[in-house]
Amino acid sequence: MQAPYRIGVDIGGTFTDLVLLDTRDGRLFNGKVLTTPHAPEQAVLDGVRGLLAQHGVAPEDVRHVIHGTTLVANALIERRGVKTGFLTTQGFRDVQEIGTELRHDTYDLFMRRPDPLVPRRLRLEIPERLLPDGGIRTPLDEAAARAAIRALREDGVSAIAVCLLHAFANPAHERRIAELAAEEAPDIALCLSSDLVPEIGEYERGSTTIANAYVLPVFARYLARLEAGLREAGIAGPLFLMLSDGGTVAGAVAARHPIRLVQSGPAGGVQAARVIGAAAGAPDVLCFDMGGTTAKAALIDGGQPQRSLDFEVSRVDRFRKGSGLPLKVPVVEMIEIGAGGGSIARVDALGLVRVGPDSASSDPGPACYGLGGTEPTVTDCDLLLGYLAPGSFLGGAMTLDVAAAETAVHEKLAKPLGLSPVEAAFAVHETVNTAMAQAAAIHALEKARRIEGYTLVPIGGAGPVHAVEVARKLGIARMVVPAGAGVASAFGFLAAPISFSLLRGQVAALATLDLDALRAMLDGMEAEGRALVAQAGVEAAEIRIRAALRYAGQGYQVEADIAELDRTTIRAAFEAEYRRLYGRVESNLPVECVGWRVTVSGPTPNLDLGAVPGGSGNARKGTRQAWFGGRFVEAAVFDRAALAPGEAISGPALIEERESTLVLPPGTTARYDAARNLVVEIG
Structure with a gap:
């Protein structure tokens, strides 16, 4: 028999979250420990050992561990990768600085762009040239390639990225360089x-390849340490990694392409929101993920998250598209909409409250953690407003220091603003809520969606604290708050299927597309995907084909699902998606294909959220003063674990669990449903 337990682990900027699933009866056991930034695997190993010991589970009873991490993104943002070299076609070494020549801020005379990961002296050119269709115009100069590889080796690089012009159409020259590099x-x-x-x-292809090379040795060493630590802990089952598109792959597969894990943690949160929404009968969901460092939003339509092939990292301007390093990787489409619980608040030169982008993270953490932090954070402000209980944070495992939070807020916020500490704390709380609601509304508008019709699913440790006010500002009337919202990303890892996406570029007019050659290419991609999925020990259950298409002459493409490989079906699928996005189609313009994506997925795990019965119904713990309507009011406090199915609670109320607290202002009601969700009706 298979080992009965599965573990999901998500490393965040402040906390590392863990979920242990007993597959025999669906019981979930949650854990949360402070992240160890200088050795991220240590928090994972400590958390896993502690969770197993707490619930009396033997390590050999763990089937596998599924892991998501911010390590790749943090290495790029903080420039903690390895010294990297870059080889490209003669005449193209400066593409990474020229970029697309678009300005992310037209009117800023001092606009900055992120510095390239590879300095110019380590970007070397090789005489060779391919044509757009893959034909060879200039053969590869192998002597020059050897010399360039030796020069980079002597300069002390630990990784080399290779991006030749039109190599997507013909990889022969790049693969020959790989053979030469293996020798030199x-x-x-x-x-x-x-x-x-x-x-x-x-530009995007080179940027992605450089970023992958830049983090590959760092990630490989981390993965080796983590796998060794799990073996020492007695866990013999395999380690799987969550990809940025919501799929899961074996560790060995992820180690080759670590850049595809750049959004792995948030992708787990979206997978969790998908399952939670489906259980509550809500296929259209706005996932609101507010953790310790950032807040993100993602739209789920008809039970399926939106996906994209474009992502940016290391933005100079945090919320401005085009100000970061572009990555061409499959990702669950989400945007960063605001700050997290650990984000630092301050008063700027104009006397306005600003929150983030810097975070106190886990070291030293918010002032109230008592670990040496002195800057006021969102968590400190929520504590002063009575939304958090100092004695029950993390189920009582960490006692929050109210005096330290009040001192930080008073000195850094209240005095400059001329307000009391509580008024200053509410100014921060309201600033964060307003900013997040505005950003989420704009995101939905850009995607041609009416956000009022969505159901909000808040996750992350700080999500349920802020969710009702964010929903009110968005005009959303219904919210579904899952059990264990604070560790939802780790739970989402357990809900995701084993999956891998393969991409191929193919620029061709639809009218003259060689359908037989296309079928052969897609069959080969499917076979490769099936082999990757099989490495994880499962059989492929779903094959999905998507095409990137555009009208001839356009510079951007639209992705559409393709059911049949005939020209009429392909064009109809493209124009249906184009009409949804832009409200019209250009029926007289020819269509061209730009690329194809094949996603091979194993079976989706069947998780029954209602498998474990609710509590006895004796959930009320007492009352606490909380800030609503410009004053402190008496709010009822409930223990979520003790709620019984069907039980209803009216605000003002605070519903606590180990990982988070749901804040219910006056005028709202929450009902505990059969799937262990709290369904909130927002007045």
Whole structure:
């Protein structure tokens, strides 16, 4: 028999979250420990050992561990990758600085762009040239390639990224460079754009390949330490990794392309919101994920998260598209909409309250953690407003220091603003809520959605604290708050299928597309995907084909699901998606294909959220003063674990669990449903 327990682990900027699932009866056991930034695997190992010991589970009874991490994103943002070299076609070494020549702020004379990960002296050119269709115009100069590889080796690089012009159409030159590198520098990590991003777009393709090479040795060492630690802890089951598109792959597969894990943690949260929404009968969901460092939003339509092939990291302007390093990787589409619980609040030179983007993270953490932090954070403000209980944070495992929070808020916020500490704390709380609601509304508008019709699913430790006020500002009338919202991303890892997406660039007019050659290419991609999924020990259950298409002459493409490989069906699918996005189609313009994506998925795990019965119904713990309507009022306090199915609660109320607290203002009601969700009706 298979080992009965599965573990999901998510490393966040402040906390590392864990969920232990007993597959025999559906019981879930949650854990939360402070992240150890300088050795992220340590928090994972400590959390796993503690969770198993707490619930009397033997390590050999763990079937596998599924993991998501911010390590890749943090290494790029903080520039903690390895010294990397770049090889490209002669005449193209400066593409990474020229970019697309678009300005993310037209009117800023001092506009900055992120510095390239590879300085110019380590970007070397090789004489060779391919044509757009993959034909060879200039053969590869192998002597020059060897010389360039040796030069980078002597300069001390630990990784090399290779991106040749039009290599997506013909990888022959890049693969020959890989053979030469194996002879000249076998100890240096090598990444080929034709393996990682076989698509058009030289700038984005090169940027993605460089980013992958930059973090690959760092991630490989981390993965080796984590796997060794799990073996020492007695867990013999495999380690799986969550990808940024919501799929799960074996550790060995993820180690080749770590850049595809850049959004793995948030992707787990969206997977959780998908399952939670479906259980509550809400297929259209706005996932609101507010953790310790950031807040993110994602739209789920008809039970399916929106996905994209474009992402940015290390933005100079945190909320401005185009100000970061572009990555061409499959991701669950989400946007950063605001601050997290650990984000630092301050008063700027104009006397306005600003929150973030910097975070107190877990070291030293918010002032109220008592770990040396002195800056006021969102968590400190929520504590002063009575939304958090100092003695029951993390189920009582951590006592919050109210005096330290009040001192930080008084000195850094209240005095400059001329307000009391509580008034200053509410100014921060309201500033954060307003900013997040505005950003989420704009995101929905850009996606041609009416956000009022969505159901809000708040996750993350701080999500339920702020969710009702965010929903009110968005005009959303219904909210579904899951059990264990504070560890939802880790739960989402357990809900995601084993899956992998493969991409191929193919620029061709639809009218002249060689359908037989296309079928052969897609069959090969499917076979490769099936093999990757099989490495995780499961059989493929779903094959999904998507095409990137555009009208001839356009610079951007639209992705559409393709059911049949005939021209009429392909064009109809493209124009249906184009009409949804832009409200019209150009029926007289020819259509061209830009690329194809095949996603191979294993069976979706069947998680019954209502498998474990609710509590006895004796959930009321007492009352606490909380700030509503410009004053402190007496709010009832409930223990969520003791709620009985069907029980209803009216605000003002505070519903506590180990990982988070749901704040119910006056005029709202919450009902505990059969799936252990709290369904909130917002007045």
